Each structure stands twice: as C-alpha cells, then as structure tokens.
Amino acid sequence: MYVILLGPPGCGKGTQAKRIEREKGLVQLSTGDMLRTEIAEKSDVGIQVKEIMNAGQLVADDIIVGLISKRIESPDCSQGFVLDGFPRTLGQADALGTMLEEKGLEISHVIELTVDDAAMISRITGRFTCDTCGAGYHDEFNKPRIDGVCDICDGDRFSRRADDNEETVRSRLVAYHEQTAPIIAYYGDLGVLRSVNGMADIEQVAAELNEVIG
Numbered sequence: 156m157y158v159i160l161l162g163p164p165g166c167g168k169g170t171q172a173k174r175i176e177r178e179k180g181l182v183q184l185s186t187g188d189m190l191r192t193e194i195a196e197k198s199d200v201g202i203q204v205k206e207i208m209n210a211g212q213l214v215a216d217d218i219i220v221g222l223i224s225k226r227i228e229s230p231d232c233s234q235g236f237v238l239d240g241f242p243r244t245l246g247q248a249d250a251l252g253t254m255l256e257e258k259g260l261e262i263s264h265v266i267e268l269t270v271d272d273a274a275m276i277s278r279i280t281g282r283f284t285c286d287t288c289g290a291g292y293h294d295e296f297n298k299p300r301i302d303g304v305c306d307i308c309d310g311d312r313f314s315r316r317a318d319d320n321e322e323t324v325r326s327r328l329v330a331y332h333e334q335t336a337p338i339i340a341y342y343g344d345l346g347v348l349r350s351v352n353g354m355a356d357i358e359q360v361a362a363e364l365n366e367v368i369g
Contacts, residue, residue, distance in 0.1 A: 156181060156235035157260060158368060159242070161338065162268030163331040164324065165279035166353040167360060170291050171268070172239040174361055179368065181235045188289075189222045190214060220250045224258075235263070245337040265342040266367055268353030268360070272328050279324045286312040297357060 158181060160168045169185070176183040190208075193201030200218065207214055219241070227236055242248040255261060281294035287310030292299055299306050305313075318327075342348040351363045 156263045156368065157255070158235070158237040159262055159265045159342075160237060160239055160268065161265060161335060162353055163270060163272070163275055163335075164327045165275045165282065166268040166270045167357065168239050168268060169289075170297070170357060171360060171364055172237045173290065175237045175364065175368065178365075179234075179237075181237045182229075182232045183239055184223060184226060184236045184241075185239045186219050186222065186241045189226060190219075193222065216244075216247050216250050219247070220254050223251070224254050227258075227260075242338060243331075244334050245341055248338050248341050262342075262345075262347055264367055265345075265348045266364060267339060267348065267350045269350050270353040274354060275328060276321055276324050279319050280321060282319060283313045283315045285310045286314050 156179070158175065160172055162168050169183075172183040172185075175181055190201075190204050194205050195201070200222065204214055204218065223238075223241070226232065242251050252262070278293065278296065281296070282291060283294070284291050285305040285308065288305060288308040290305055290307045291297070292313070303311055303313075305311070339348065349367045351360060351367065353360060355363070
C-alpha cells in the first residue's frame with residue numbers, strides 16, 4: 156500500500172504518519188529526514204545537497220525523487236510506505252507518479268488533512284520534537300504522558316524549530332495553499348484523493364485515516 160498525506164505545516168502529518176507506520180507496517184518516508192541522512196553520511200548526494208542548501212537554493216525535484224526511488228527499494232518498504240509532506244508541487248507529483256509507474260507501482264490513497272489556518276498558527280508555535288526518535292509533541296494538544304520524557308523512546312531531550320514563529324508560519328501557509336491547490340485537483344482526477352478533518356483530536360484523525368486506509 157502506498158499512501159500520501161497532504162496538509163499544511165503543523166496539521167499533524169508527521170504524527171499520523173508515525174502512527175500508521177507502527178500500526179500498519181508502512182514505512183514513514185520524510186524527504187527532510189532523507190536529505191539530512193545523506194548530508195550526515197557525506198554521500199555524493201549529501202555533499203551536493205549541502206552545497207545547494209548552503210547557497211539558499213531549493214533541492215531539485217529529481218534529486219528528491221531519486222532518494223525516494225532508492226529508499227523504497229529497501230526490504231523494509233516491501234509492505235508499502237506513507238509519504239509525509241511530499242509532493243508539495245504539481246511538478247513533484249508528476250515526477251513521483253512517473254517514477255512509481257516505472258517500478259510498476261501506483262499510489263493507493265492520497266489523504267488531505269484539512270485545517271483552519273488561524274488554528275494552525277497556534278498549533279505550530281507550540282510544538283516540539285524528541286531529539287532521539289523524532290516523536291512530535293505540543294505544549295497544549297499533545298504533551299508527553301510524563302513531563303520531559305518521550306512516550307516512545309523515554310528520551311529526555313527535546314527541541315523546537317527556529318522557524319516555528321507566527322510570521323514564518325503565515326508565509327508557509329500562504330505558500331502551501333498556492334502550491335497545493337493544483338495537487339488536490341491532480342489526485343482528485345486520479346480518483347485516489349480523500350479528505351480528513353485535521354482539526355479533530357489526534358485519536359479521531361487516526362480513526363478517520365484508518366477508515367480510508369483499511
């Protein structure tokens with residue numbers, strides 16, 4: 156099964172993708188994590204990507220799709236994957252579809268988490284992440300069961316993204332809506348698009364996702 160989660164920054168894609176990974180056996184694929192891994196390993200691609208990012212430029216679509224292509228050939232992806240936050244543009248959606256078609260694969264479900272922009276600002280500015288396993292939390296909506304201890308790995312170090320501030324979040328939301336509208340139509344035409352209320356609590360969103368994925 157091959158699933159894409161769409162939604163603006165802070166809508167809960169990462170949280171739900173990790174949950175799907177645990178419960179459904181689908182590997183969560185985060186292009187950001189892939190890029191960081193390549194940089195950390197100082198691979199040829201990682202060196203190239205680091206130079207691009209240091210120059211303040213965007214990593215080309217073909218590089219990202221190439222990383223996804225390589226990753227999904229790994230044995231742990233045999234049951235499928237859930238893509239978290241990719242594609243972001245129509246060009247990326249098209250490139251991804253072409254790559255999968257060449258492998259004899261096709262997307263099973265594209266699920267859009269619909270949200271209210273104003274609520275997203277509050278959500279994003281309060282979130283933080285476990286430094287050890289990457290589990291996501293929020294000051295108000297999703298606190299660790301034990302303060303200062305990760306529910307997943309018992310780690311005790313957390314961090315917040317420097318760009319999780321109101322001004323930056325507003326700009327990212329505008330960019331998301333401008334870029335994603337064509338993607339919604341693209342996957343709608345393919346008949347694989349479903350929408351889930353991303354403003355519901357985490358358990359309700361998970362339940363609705365399970366209904367779609369099966």
